[in-house]
Amino acid sequence: xxxxxxxxxxxxxxxxxxxxxxxxxDSQVTMMFWYRQQPGQSLTLIATANQGSEATYESGFVIxxxxxxxxxxxxxxxxxxxxxxxxSSIYLCSGSSSNTxxxxxxxxxxxxxx
Amino acid sequence: AQxxxxxxxxxxxxxxxPVLLRCNYSSSYSPSLFWYVQHPNKGxxxxxxxxxxxxxxxGINGFEAEFKKSETSFHLTKPSAHMSDAAEYFCVVSSYxxxxxxxxxxxxxxxxxx
Numbered sequence: 398x399x400x401x402x403x404x405x406x407x408x409x410x411x412x413x414x415x416x417x418x419x420x421x422x423d424s425q426v427t428m429m430f431w432y433r434q435q436p437g438q439s440l441t442l443i444a445t446a447n448q449g450s451e452a453t454y455e456s457g458f459v460i461x462x463x464x465x466x467x468x469x470x471x472x473x474x475x476x477x478x479x480x481x482x483x484x485s486s487i488y489l490c491s492g493s494s495s496n497t498x499x500x501x502x503x504x505x506x507x508x509x510x511x
Numbered sequence: 512a513q514x515x516x517x518x519x520x521x522x523x524x525x526x527x528x529p530v531l532l533r534c535n536y537s538s539s540y541s542p543s544l545f546w547y548v549q550h551p552n553k554g555x556x557x558x559x560x561x562x563x564x565x566x567x568x569x570g571i572n573g574f575e576a577e578f579k580k581s582e583t584s585f586h587l588t589k590p591s592a593h594m595s596d597a598a599e600y601f602c603v604v605s606s607y608x609x610x611x612x613x614x615x616x617x618x619x620x621x622x623x624x625x
Contacts, residue, residue, distance in 0.1 A: 491613075
């Protein structure tokens with residue numbers, strides 16, 4: 398199975414600041430996605446991270462709030478900008494294998510905004 | 512458009528009795544369907560997947576699911592529950608035509624009583 402590493406695993410941040418989450422995947426992964434899991438909720442897709450170009454955002458998510466980079470095939474970042482307590486969630490990086498189509502997930506980054 | 516509905520937000524069973532977690536899907540294209548499990552404070556793990564091969568899919572830890580196109584269902588079952596099965600379970604739909612994005616159901620929390 399593919400290996401996906403995220404950091405930080407958790408953080409506590411102040412309102413109005415920004416946090417960047419990093420995701421490193423192994424070479425089996427072709428597509429990369431970012432999901433959000435709010436407390437007690439299911440996972441919601443934020444965007445598809447596209448290599449070398451702007452991410453493709455889902456309805457309700459915008460680049461100014463969640464800028465995403467993917468400078469190469471195996472690395473991506475998600476920034477949560479100008480944070481508010483409503484942004485307190487687990488943010489998960491995921492990647493799909495070109496061989497199996499299976500989606501693999503990182504352990505997630507648990508963000509608490511005070 | 513794709514969607515998935517998990518019919519029960521919480522299921523409670525006794526150890527050793529059967530487990531049934533219900534899932535209905537909607538997809539304009541031939542779907543791929545998955546069940547993921549999330550243990551407390553752990554990452555997501557793939558239990559099993561259906562990708563247009565055999566309609567009865569066997570997964571890890573004794574779980575299986577049957578794809579029924581006529582009923583648009585993909586229910587997860589296990590003959591005998593173990594205490595370690597207590598977790599959150601997500602039914603997920605994907606379509607190659609939709610760029611491989613996964614759409615998650617709301618989740619079913621499984622409790623196992625001794």
